[in-house]
Amino acid sequence: MENLGPLKTIRVVEFTSAWAGPYATCLLGFLGAEVIKVESRQRPDHSRNLSFTTGRKFETLDESEVFNNLNLNKLSVSLNLKKPQAVEIAKKLIAISDVVMENMRPGVIPRLGLGYDVVRELKPDIIYLSSSACGQTGPDREYVGYAPTFAALSGLPHITGYPDWPPSNFMGSIDLRSACTSAFAILAALYHLRQTGEGQYIDLASQEAIAVFAGDIFMDYVMNGRIQVRKGNKDDVMAPHNCYRCKGDDKWISIVTASEEEWVSLCNAMGKPELAGDERFKDMPARKANEEEMDRIITEWTQDQDYYDVMNRLQAVGVAASPSLSSEALFEDPHLKERGVFRQVDHPVIGKNWVIGPPWRLTETPAQFRSPGPMLGQHTDDVFQNYLGMAPEEIERLRTEKVIY
Amino acid sequence: MKPPTALKGVKILEYCTTVSGAYCTKLMADLGAEVIKIEPPGTGDGARRKPPFQNDQPDPEKSGLFIYINTNKLGITLDPEKKQGAEIFRKLVQRADILIEDHQPGEMEKMGLGYDELKKIHPGLIMAAITPFGQTGPYRNHKAYQLNISQMSGQGYMLPLVSLDDTRPPVKVGGNNGNFDPGLVASIAVMAALFWRTLSGKGQYIGMSKLEALMSMQRVESVCFPNSGVNMTRLGSVQNKNPGGVIPCKDGYVVLITPEEHQWKNFLKLMGDPAWSREDWCLDKIERMENVERIQTEILKWAKDKTKEEIFRKGQALSVPIAPTNTAEDIVNSPQFNAREFFIPMDHPALGHISKFPSSPYRFSKTPWQIHRPAPALGEHNEQIYLEELKISRDDIKRLKESAVI
Numbered sequence: 069m070e071n072l073g074p075l076k077t078i079r080v081v082e083f084t085s086a087w088a089g090p091y092a093t094c095l096l097g098f099l100g101a102e103v104i105k106v107e108s109r110q111r112p113d114h115s116r117n118l119s120f121t122t123g124r125k126f127e128t129l130d131e132s133e134v135f136n137n138l139n140l141n142k143l144s145v146s147l148n149l150k151k152p153q154a155v156e157i158a159k160k161l162i163a164i165s166d167v168v169m170e171n172m173r174p175g176v177i178p179r180l181g182l183g184y185d186v187v188r189e190l191k192p193d194i195i196y197l198s199s200s201a202c203g204q205t206g207p208d209r210e211y212v213g214y215a216p217t218f219a220a221l222s223g224l225p226h227i228t229g230y231p232d233w234p235p236s237n238f239m240g241s242i243d244l245r246s247a248c249t250s251a252f253a254i255l256a257a258l259y260h261l262r263q264t265g266e267g268q269y270i271d272l273a274s275q276e277a278i279a280v281f282a283g284d285i286f287m288d289y290v291m292n293g294r295i296q297v298r299k300g301n302k303d304d305v306m307a308p309h310n311c312y313r314c315k316g317d318d319k320w321i322s323i324v325t326a327s328e329e330e331w332v333s334l335c336n337a338m339g340k341p342e343l344a345g346d347e348r349f350k351d352m353p354a355r356k357a358n359e360e361e362m363d364r365i366i367t368e369w370t371q372d373q374d375y376y377d378v379m380n381r382l383q384a385v386g387v388a389a390s391p392s393l394s395s396e397a398l399f400e401d402p403h404l405k406e407r408g409v410f411r412q413v414d415h416p417v418i419g420k421n422w423v424i425g426p427p428w429r430l431t432e433t434p435a436q437f438r439s440p441g442p443m444l445g446q447h448t449d450d451v452f453q454n455y456l457g458m459a460p461e462e463i464e465r466l467r468t469e470k471v472i473y
Numbered sequence: 474m475k476p477p478t479a480l481k482g483v484k485i486l487e488y489c490t491t492v493s494g495a496y497c498t499k500l501m502a503d504l505g506a507e508v509i510k511i512e513p514p515g516t517g518d519g520a521r522r523k524p525p526f527q528n529d530q531p532d533p534e535k536s537g538l539f540i541y542i543n544t545n546k547l548g549i550t551l552d553p554e555k556k557q558g559a560e561i562f563r564k565l566v567q568r569a570d571i572l573i574e575d576h577q578p579g580e581m582e583k584m585g586l587g588y589d590e591l592k593k594i595h596p597g598l599i600m601a602a603i604t605p606f607g608q609t610g611p612y613r614n615h616k617a618y619q620l621n622i623s624q625m626s627g628q629g630y631m632l633p634l635v636s637l638d639d640t641r642p643p644v645k646v647g648g649n650n651g652n653f654d655p656g657l658v659a660s661i662a663v664m665a666a667l668f669w670r671t672l673s674g675k676g677q678y679i680g681m682s683k684l685e686a687l688m689s690m691q692r693v694e695s696v697c698f699p700n701s702g703v704n705m706t707r708l709g710s711v712q713n714k715n716p717g718g719v720i721p722c723k724d725g726y727v728v729l730i731t732p733e734e735h736q737w738k739n740f741l742k743l744m745g746d747p748a749w750s751r752e753d754w755c756l757d758k759i760e761r762m763e764n765v766e767r768i769q770t771e772i773l774k775w776a777k778d779k780t781k782e783e784i785f786r787k788g789q790a791l792s793v794p795i796a797p798t799n800t801a802e803d804i805v806n807s808p809q810f811n812a813r814e815f816f817i818p819m820d821h822p823a824l825g826h827i828s829k830f831p832s833s834p835y836r837f838s839k840t841p842w843q844i845h846r847p848a849p850a851l852g853e854h855n856e857q858i859y860l861e862e863l864k865i866s867r868d869d870i871k872r873l874k875e876s877a878v879i
Contacts, residue, residue: 074669087693099665114732121693122703123711133700134693203836206812211789212736216718217796220728223804225719227647229633234719235726235798236633236644237712241690246834248657248690253835255664256504260479260840262671268839276815276834279804281650283831286816287537288525289801290829296801298633301620301644304524309620311629311642318706320642322624383615390621392630392643395698395705398688403612409685410699422699427689428662429607432677433669435662 073100074433078258080167081106081158083149083182085113087215087243088274089171089199090138092250096167097141098426098435104165104451105139106158108148108473109444116444120240129444130417136441137423140413145452146445148473153466155181160456163190166261167254171199174209184269193267195257199250203273213274215242222278227285229298236298245281246274307355308334311392312367314375320392321375323366323382331355333385338369415440448472478505479840483667486569487511487546488553488562492520492619492649493683494575494603495542496656497663501571502545503833503842509565509858510543510849514550514877517851518543527824533851534823538649540848541831548849549858550879553584558878562586564863567595570670571663575603578613588678598676599666603659607682617683623651626687627695635709635718643707655686716761716768719798722776726798727784729772734758739791743784744775805829821847855879 078101082093090105090113097103107113109129115138116129126132145161147154159182162168168187170177177183177198184196198204201213202221219225219238228236253270261267279286288294301322303309308331311320325331328351335344343349343365348358355362370378375391382389393401399410399422411425418440426435452458452472466472483506487498495510495518502508512518520542521533533539553562563586566572572591574581581587581602588600602608605617623629623645632644645651659681666677688695697703705711712718716737717729731737737758741750749755749771754764761768776784781797788795797803804810813836816829833842859865859879873879 074665077672095661099662118732119693120732121705121711122697122701123714124701133696137693137696202809203813205836206809208789208809211796212792212794213796214730214732214794216728216730217794220726220796220798221804221807223799223801224647224650225728226798226800229644229647230641233633233637234721237635237709237719237728239634239712240693241628244690244692245654245657248661249834251661252500252657252664253837255661255668256479256501257837257840258668259483259664259671260477260481262668263481264477266839268837270838271836273813273834276810276813279810279815280831280834281646281653282648282801282804283541284525284538285648285801286805286829286831287541289805290827291525291527291537291824292529294525294801296648298647301642303620306618309618311620311624311644313642318639320624322621322629324618324620326618383612386616388616388618388621390615390617390625392624393627394630395627395695395703398627398695399699403606403610404684406610407607407682407685409688410696422696424688424692424695425685427658427681427685429680430662430666430677431679432675433666 069436069438071100071436071438072434073098073436074430076100078102078167079165080104080169081161081165082168083170083172083177084199085171086115087138087240088246088250089169090115091244091247092199092254093169094138094140094142095247095251096254100433100436103142104161105142105144105442106147106161107144107444108146110148110150110473112444133418133421136413136415136418136421139441140423141438142442143447143451144442144445145448146472148470149180149182151469151471153471157452157456158182159190162187162194164455166195166258168194168196169199169250169254173212174198174200174204188267193261193265195254195261195267195270197250197254197270197272199246199272199274201274203276204271215239218242218275219278221275223282223285224278227282227296227298230300231298242278246277249277302359305352305356307352307359308362308366310363312363312370314370314378315372316374319375321370321378322390322392324388330387334382334387337381337385337387338366340365411437413437413440416443445472475843475845477840478843479837480504480506483507483571484569485509485571485573486565487573489573489575490519491575492538492542492652493655494573495520496653497603497659498546498573499542499544500657500660504840508546510546510548511551512548512851514552514879521851532823540821540824543848545845546849547854547858548852549855550852552878553586555876555878557873557876559584559586561863561878563591563594566591566598568862570597570599571667572598572600573603573663574600578604578608592676596676597670597674599663599670599679600676601659601663601679601681603655603681603683605683607685608680619649619651620645622683622687626684627691628687631694631705631707634707635712636707639708651687654690655681655683658686658689714762714765716765716772720772720776722784723778723780725781727776727781727795728798729793729795731794736792736794740788740793740795743788743791743793747771817844819844819847822850
């Protein structure tokens with residue numbers, strides 16, 4: 069497939085695993101960058117082995133739908149970086165690339181001989197991003213982290229959930245937020261490179277990438293000394309602002325009103341126009357003060373209806389209402405169907421596999437899926453021969469010596 | 474002298490009503506782009522009326538949210554729905570590289586400011602529209618706030634994780650995360666389009682759906698049903714199979730995850746190698762999954778009289794992936810966040826001196842994130858932009874003010 073992406077002139081070489089690293093370069097790949105993933109069966113990317121999401125273990129390294137979903141469009145080359153010869157080959161790859169990304173524990177990649185100090189000697193204008201849980205500096209820099217732990221450190225879980233229940237745990241979506249942040253930072257550096265010819269090093273801390281989402285929560289503490297806690301779906305100002313039970317098993321509709329007009333429309337749609345004149349609900353502060361009673365009345369109306377029926381009724385009168393959707397419901401949703409959000413890719417081992425389309429529509433340079441997530445080392449020969457000019461016999465020898473492994 | 478910025482010279486026009494659009498341009502303003510933020514005359518941006526306020530006193534110049542998401546921007550007031558306002562808008566577009574807007578589909582066209590019109594006067598324009606459901610599809614005109622998008626995207630359905638039961642509704646991520654996510658996702662496409670423009674000279678239109686931006690963060694969970702026939706729920710059937718997760722302790726909670734065997738072994742060391750852990754039913758991962766309730770009970774017993782700080786430090790010293798569930802106070806005082814200068818001092822004309830203002834998650838070696846100016850007061854840069862940049866005469870500016878165009 070012809071690459072139409074805005075980044076089609078860019079080559080990225082990555083030394084990443086799990087979710088936060090791979091998805092960052094995957095985003096660049098959607099936008100046309102050629103991404104070469106350096107990996108090894110000596111210590112495989114754990115998303116090739118296991119789905120943290122479903123708990124499923126994969127029999128072989130090439131059948132993980134999670135890996136596929138997060139590594140679309142990439143080329144994979146095998147290099148066992150514990151061997152000095154492999155490091156030398158990795159350096160050659162870097163020398164022909166624009167961007168390097170890695171997400172090993174801080175200190176590891178310099179020990180392998182591929183730290184920024186070494187790499188910039190080979191390629192002075194390289195953009196090199198290191199993504200880690202806590203950052204490359206500071207007392208906690210070597211702390212081990214996964215999405216649940218660096219989410220916890222960031223402040224979001226403490227304010228997510230119900231006040232009388234434990235804070236929420238978070239899984240992979242937190243990694244993907246860190247990944248988006250890395251992709252943005254790399255793109256800003258690429259623009260600077262294009263303007264000035266200057267490359268640079270970027271130290272990205274995942275716990276900070278998530279903490280910035282709680283910026284206003286920190287402002288409340290700094291300005292007012294308030295430590296915000298969990299408040300379910302409630303808003304400080306708006307009411308109604310909640311999810312209400314609908315007909316069926318675990319079916320809910322979210323309803324928000326931000327103005328008097330919307331509140332009156334909601335009352336009329338519920339067939340209870342008298343509520344609009346009710347003293348208890350006469351304005352937003354009154355509704356907020358009597359929120360529980362109001363939510364009970366709304367639930368009486370929603371609980372026997374299909375959640376899409378409630379959505380249609382309320383949207384028709386200008387009230388924001390959307391169902392809470394499961395994976396199955398998302399897959400069946402007519403709007404997402406029409407927009408082609410779920411897409412199938414053809415994977416050589418898995419077969420037809422569903423993934424989520426890129427989250428933007430660019431008119432001139434569309435984001436694309438050009439190939440599925442690669443099998444481990446699938447492009448080793450191709451890349452080493454055609455990009456690095458290595459002879460097939462040499463590649464074979466390195467394979468025997470487990471440099472290519 | 475201030476160090477260089479990555480996006481020096483990039484000119485962005487922001488015409489947004491929601492937090493998502495403002496957050497998108499903040500990301501770029503903080504890296505050096507010139508962002509002109511257009512606010513409605515009189516009322517100003519909606520975020521000015523959102524908490525937190527200093528001393529909880531509502532004041533359009535003292536919203537912590539507004540001040541956080543509008544750093545480094547120039548602020549002007551303008552009503553493009555008025556004919557003269559639309560004319561000025563066109564002039565502002567002509568001097569910009571990028572226009573970010575978040576109005577309902579069709580609204581820009583109604584004002585004669587749709588992409589097809591603007592492209593005629595500025596073919597190199599990059600225009601991004603960040604709307605709840607995108608520009609096409611049956612819900613394109615639906616109304617949705619953060620909670621609605623968060624619930625519909627599949628994110629809400631899985632929170633809070635792990636729920637004790639499903640009698641309570643699913644929740645959104647706390648705070649404004651659901652508003653910030655679409656801004657971040659949009660910024661990636663905008664930056665890529667900007668890069669391509671440096672090569673091709675061409676602009677383009679970028680359509681963004683907030684719903685799909687949030688779904689993109691759940692791209693793995695969202696395909697579980699079509700690929701495996703599984704719906705992940707907030708009851709945490711997977712999380713509950715393994716010891717760990719969110720663990721209450723003496724003064725809060727810690728979170729533990731041990732995907733690797735050596736991490737579990739180190740966690741046992743942290744607990745002092747308890748006798749039960751050496752029994753047959755606890756030796757391998759499969760057996761532990763079968764006996765997860767028994768093990769979890771032991772972990773809770775062990776944790777309950779220990780502080781989160783103590784567990785965190787001792788655990789990490791043994792390379793156990795364990796961390797405290799930090800509060801805002803914990804983070805503002807965190808040695809790690811402070812060693813990295815995540816919080817910086819900032820002076821703001823209305824708030825005064827802010828000792829710890831949240832900054833950014835990236836440290837660029839050549840073009841650091843930096844504050845050049847705090848968020849603008851309403852209409853603060855009207856004179857600079859209208860008089861100095863667009864060369865509108867003082868008399869005309871006066872007339873435009875009287876007719877509430879600016």
